[in-house]
Amino acid sequence: MALVRDSAHSENFGSKRRQILDAAYIVFSRKGFHRTTIDEIIAIADTGKGTVYNYFVNKEQLFYTLTQEISQPFEADLERAVTADTEPLDKLRRLVTLILSFYTKHGDLWRVLMHEMRGFGNDGYSHISAEMRDKYHSFFKRTIGSIEQVLTEGIATGVIRPCDTVVTAHGMFSVIAMMAFQKYVGEDAEAAAERVTETFFYGIVNK
Amino acid sequence: MALVRDSAHSENFGSKRRQILDAAYIVFSRKGFHRTTIDEIIAIADTGKGTVYNYFVNKEQLFYTLTQEISQPFEADLERAVTADTEPLDKLRRLVTLILSFYTKHGDLWRVLMHEMRGFGNDGYSHISAEMRDKYHSFFKRTIGSIEQVLTEGIATGVIRPCDTVVTAHGMFSVIAMMAFQKYVGEDAEAAAERVTETFFYGIVNK
């Protein structure tokens, strides 16, 4: 269960680090940040306690690294979708599919992330935490921002009715996230995405 | 700061209990379940630590009681709205306003609730926790169910286009919750509710 990619180098390069990240993914997803213990992670990762601290400075940074690693390819995909040479409505469909797939796959972990985000760096915490929180914030801003951008583009070309793009983007995002969290999305993410976009595009009222 | 209603009994009856609940509301909302300490609650409540355990069996049950107390009048309101003798679309508007107001007021606490819900009673936890989790689940089910019910009613009377009511109800709920969480709702909840319903009713695509 290498979440991002298998190391192409040697068979064992970074193997322990990989095992720890994979185990952390499982436990954080299942239990949330606070209920997760290092002991449980190492039991699954089959490593010693100290090994965790060879690779990550602390539990928070392990969590942070994990989410960074997962989000990076996703953000690249988003970027590509937004700058693609296609119709705004098609871009929107593509974005929704991407986001829906991402949150369907990593919903449990991301739910935790979205919750803990608020806690990090709030009090007299280390500044590393404050940094993390900022990075997390900008992650969500970028995701929603990409929707917003395409909405704006659609309004400019006239295919989308003028509206508050900020609020609408947030609305679309929240519906997508909800669908993923509620496990409404089965095998076919594309079909589910279609339902979301249809609802938003055309509304629910009979005309 | 009695959140729900003042005890109708005597001036002092349950006063300590009230103080604890009010303090718990503040701290849980601000810090989440795990970061909240009993010490912080009693500091604000101006009570002793033992007093908390006179009224509540443990931290979880204090949290549970708090959320129950807040949700009950809200659920009564929902019930009344659904069974009212009005048009489905008006009912829907009324529901959206109610839910939006509720989450605007208690969003911080409810965000915590929605997160911790998943943790309660997951492992070898006490069965009291499992009970709580079930009650929490049914709370959300009832809220969303009320939307669903009105959608079904609207489809039956023909004012709403046939759709998957379960998914659509969840969608509407998630948009409402998002707007509240994101603090997009200012003074005028009614106006904000209007925007949500408009979007859902008529979609975003220019026709």
Added chain:
Amino acid sequence: MALVRDSAHSENFGSKRRQILDAAYIVFSRKGFHRTTIDEIIAIADTGKGTVYNYFVNKEQLFYTLTQEISQPFEADLERAVTADTEPLDKLRRLVTLILSFYTKHGDLWRVLMHEMRGFGNDGYSHISAEMRDKYHSFFKRTIGSIEQVLTEGIATGVIRPCDTVVTAHGMFSVIAMMAFQKYVGEDAEAAAERVTETFFYGIVNK
């Protein structure tokens, strides 16, 4: 083994705190700061681990409190000796006796203090440590300063031969400390003090 004074209030007032301080005195004296564990302290103090942290914010501050408690009456004694209305040479004898008694009684702990002093607050440590270190430094400065002051006084009145009072005071202090550390001082501190002063007097007194 209440080191400073028994609480005059109630039989049990501060009893646990007292037990912890007494136990800490024993273990710190025997093992030094780092080799001392909280577990060992509570085993002797017959308390729970958490109790220690009810009274002291951490191990360092426990150590600090302990040394403060012990040094305060001593410093008061020094002050009284310096400002007494007696001959400089008698003052010096009195000072030497006081210091010798103190270091004979608390030599093991003070040896630890003198060593750890250098470590506290050196790196990225909490500022509480830096504060402590400063207090510790000033403690030694005051002790040696009191000797210095009397030397200066003696030089002014002509009974002591002009000399570098700073160095001489340090010298006297170190000999006293050494005698105490080496357990050369038996029952009769006064007699031992006499030996120290005699040696120094015949070197520094005008003839």
Added chain:
Amino acid sequence: MALVRDSAHSENFGSKRRQILDAAYIVFSRKGFHRTTIDEIIAIADTGKGTVYNYFVNKEQLFYTLTQEISQPFEADLERAVTADTEPLDKLRRLVTLILSFYTKHGDLWRVLMHEMRGFGNDGYSHISAEMRDKYHSFFKRTIGSIEQVLTEGIATGVIRPCDTVVTAHGMFSVIAMMAFQKYVGEDAEAAAERVTETFFYGIVNK
């Protein structure tokens, strides 16, 4: 920075060992025994962690080896001074100069040694530690013993007033150590030594 002497063998023989000892000297002097980590030593020594354990069985023995290596030439010097064919008072001057120079140069490390000495082999520690502690004790005994021996010799030849040679030797030693620790000794160790001896001589020399 070969502290004692360069290996006379080949350019590279023991080079790693040398680097480790030199680095250990720096860190132990600065931080004391417990606060020193192997990681910090190897960072300065530019070696791997395992290499340390190729040359030294553990941290304690590394410390021990370091101090042994430094003390040996010093002890040889002392021996030579004591058995030299000179006047007792000149011998004493020579001894004081030697000791003062040594503690001025290696004061920081020796301060650590003098502190940790008591901790080694106290409890259920390995017998290697107990051995070390004994060797450390005998080191100080030899240093002070050399002073004592010359004092006795001086008393026999009548140039020194009869006194408790054990206590006096300790006294002289402690003043010397103090001067070094307090960094009172500048460039000219000889001059500083003179001050010490003068003070003592005028107290202990027959007139």
Added chain:
DNA sequence: TATGAATGAGAGTTCATTCAT
């Protein structure tokens, strides 16, 4: 020989919970 990834015993600290007053 040199290395450094892996390890786990052990330490300090937190905090929900209990119970005697």
Added chain:
DNA sequence: CATGAATGAACTCTCATTCAT
């Protein structure tokens, strides 16, 4: 009822030491 001193299970993190390469 109200209290808060006492408690210890649980948790994060450190670091000396090992050992396969």
